[in-house]
Amino acid sequence: MIEAIDIHKTFGDREVMHGISATFETGKTNLIIGKSGSGKTVLLKSLVGLYQPESGDILFDGRSTINLSHKRSLALRREIGMLFQGSALFDSLTVEENVRFPLDMFTNMTLQERKNQAIACLERVNMPKESYKLFPSEISGGMQKRAAIARAIALRPKYLFCDEPNSGLDPLTSSVIDNLIHEITKEYNITTIINTHDMNSVINIGEHIIFINSGNKEWDGTRETILQADIPAMKEFLEPYRLRFE
Amino acid sequence: MFKSFFFHLGRYFVFLGQMFRRPEKWRILGKRILVEIDKLGVDSFGIVTIISLFVGAVITIQTATNLDNPFIPKYTVGTAARESILLEFSSTIVCLILAGKVGSNISSEIGTMRITEQIDALEIMGVNSVGYLVTPKVIAMLISVPILVAYSMCIGIFGGWMAGDYTGLCPSDDYIHGIHYAFKPYYVVYSLVKSLTFAFTISTIASYWGYYVKGGALEVGRASTKTVVVSSIVILIFNLLITQIWLN
Numbered sequence: 001m002i003e004a005i006d007i008h009k010t011f012g013d014r015e016v017m018h019g020i021s022a023t024f025e026t027g028k029t030n031l032i033i034g035k036s037g038s039g040k041t042v043l044l045k046s047l048v049g050l051y052q053p054e055s056g057d058i059l060f061d062g063r064s065t066i067n068l069s070h071k072r073s074l075a076l077r078r079e080i081g082m083l084f085q086g087s088a089l090f091d092s093l094t095v096e097e098n099v100r101f102p103l104d105m106f107t108n109m110t111l112q113e114r115k116n117q118a119i120a121c122l123e124r125v126n127m128p129k130e131s132y133k134l135f136p137s138e139i140s141g142g143m144q145k146r147a148a149i150a151r152a153i154a155l156r157p158k159y160l161f162c163d164e165p166n167s168g169l170d171p172l173t174s175s176v177i178d179n180l181i182h183e184i185t186k187e188y189n190i191t192t193i194i195n196t197h198d199m200n201s202v203i204n205i206g207e208h209i210i211f212i213n214s215g216n217k218e219w220d221g222t223r224e225t226i227l228q229a230d231i232p233a234m235k236e237f238l239e240p241y242r243l244r245f246e
Numbered sequence: 247m248f249k250s251f252f253f254h255l256g257r258y259f260v261f262l263g264q265m266f267r268r269p270e271k272w273r274i275l276g277k278r279i280l281v282e283i284d285k286l287g288v289d290s291f292g293i294v295t296i297i298s299l300f301v302g303a304v305i306t307i308q309t310a311t312n313l314d315n316p317f318i319p320k321y322t323v324g325t326a327a328r329e330s331i332l333l334e335f336s337s338t339i340v341c342l343i344l345a346g347k348v349g350s351n352i353s354s355e356i357g358t359m360r361i362t363e364q365i366d367a368l369e370i371m372g373v374n375s376v377g378y379l380v381t382p383k384v385i386a387m388l389i390s391v392p393i394l395v396a397y398s399m400c401i402g403i404f405g406g407w408m409a410g411d412y413t414g415l416c417p418s419d420d421y422i423h424g425i426h427y428a429f430k431p432y433y434v435v436y437s438l439v440k441s442l443t444f445a446f447t448i449s450t451i452a453s454y455w456g457y458y459v460k461g462g463a464l465e466v467g468r469a470s471t472k473t474v475v476v477s478s479i480v481i482l483i484f485n486l487l488i489t490q491i492w493l494n
Contacts, residue, residue, distance in 0.1 A: 048370060049369075049370075050366055050369065050370070073372075074372040075372075076372075077369075077370060077371060077372035078371070078372045080370060082367065082370045084363045084366065084367060085363070086362055086363055088362060088363040088364050088366065088367040089364075090359075090364055090367075091358075091359075091362075091364070101371075102371050104271070104274060105270050105271060105274065105371065105373055106270070106371075106372070161370075
């Protein structure tokens with residue numbers, strides 16, 4: 001479980017998060033939704049440690065991440081997997097080498113064991129075998145996302161963060177990626193946090209949803225209760241999708 | 247302007263501090279150094295060969311033309327060409343060219359990794375991104391540049407010999423005698439020390455500008471330009487300082 005407690009984040013003179021508190025449960029796909037520029041990415045990057053909040057605390061299964069020593073911070077990061085908006089695969093490495101990268105860096109497995117583990121992860125995300133030796137620029141956006149998921153789960157993380165996983169994908173591929181993340185969350189019993197503005201993801205896999213607006217958490221609930229929210233910004237945000245929810 | 251200068255200077259030293267942290271895996275660092283030597287050093291042999299050959303030839307022709315005096319022996323052309331190539335061309339000018347070729351390459355590579363979140367991905371995994379990306383480049387440059395400079399010295403002198411002999415401005419025997427005449431091996435050491443300083447300067451400044459890119463493709467281009475401008479200026483300043491300290 002991940003808990004954010006009264007998180008404030010400022011860039012220069014501008015405060016972009018005004019005391020956000022939220023709980024993200026283990027074994028569930030937790031979604032952060034909101035309009036573009038609402039502060040979703042800043043919240044996600046603060047949770048994952050790429051941004052340091054000015055005040056507040058973030059707890060990973062009760063372990064505070066604020067003022068963590070460098071050694072402990074590194075240890076915690078090895079329990080985290082992250083899927084970036086643009087996949088962020090390393091251009092100079094093949095798909096298989098990308099997935100093997102965290103294993104090469106942080107395990108004492110033999111080369112054959114690392115290769116086997118990487119291939120197991122690639123098979124888990126249904127990557128075609130012929131793509132293993134290709135470079136990221138030689139595969140499609142959907143395949144890049146799958147490879148990035150495979151890399152994120154290579155070290156069997158306890159926490160999985162996904163920043164706009166469907167960005168730039170067609171609806172069918174988006175649905176495949178959503179389902180894959182959902183299945184992995186259940187299979188490995190991890191705490192998954194997905195940052196999205198794709199309402200199809202909310203309908204498909206949103207078990208716990210947080211609505212962010214102008215740097216404030218305005219609503220917290222499930223997809224079953226999302227239409228009952230009596231918040232103007234949220235109603236406006238959901239309006240185009242109302243029929244699909246109903 | 248001063249505020250910006252001190253901001254970048256301070257951040258540059260913090261950046262260097264991150265570079266000297268213990269690597270996650272020595273084996274991976276070793277592999278990456280070899281890859282970078284191939285990319286930054288071996289790939290530069292072509293341009294260094296062409297430039298050294300032609301500049302060596304031009305130096306010889308210009309010197310011979312200007313020393314067209316019966317009281318000055320012909321071998322002086324070889325000696326003057328050797329001194330110009332050893333002291334200034336092969337160390338400073340070649341490094342200025344490398345600041346353009348290698349510096350912009352390093353800066354745009356790291357800058358692109360920054361804007362495509364590849365550096366964030368490294369950080370999330372708990373990898374020291376500066377150590378992983380920059381340290382192998384700096385070590386590779388420290389190994390490659392002195393070799394390139396020594397190679398440039400040989401090619402430059404060879405180019406001078408070819409030009410002198412072909413044009414008849416300095417016959418082969420005179421040129422070779424001039425090359426040997428009053429040779430100070432210390433100048434080679436001085437030149438190689440300069441090249442080490444410039445190698446460190448080019449690689450760290452290029453990596454610094456690339457690492458802190460914010461924005462998109464336009465900013466990556468700007469970072470490459472800044473790399474070439476800043477590292478060229480720093481090379482010229484260090485050239486002056488080292489020359490003043492060593493040769494004076």
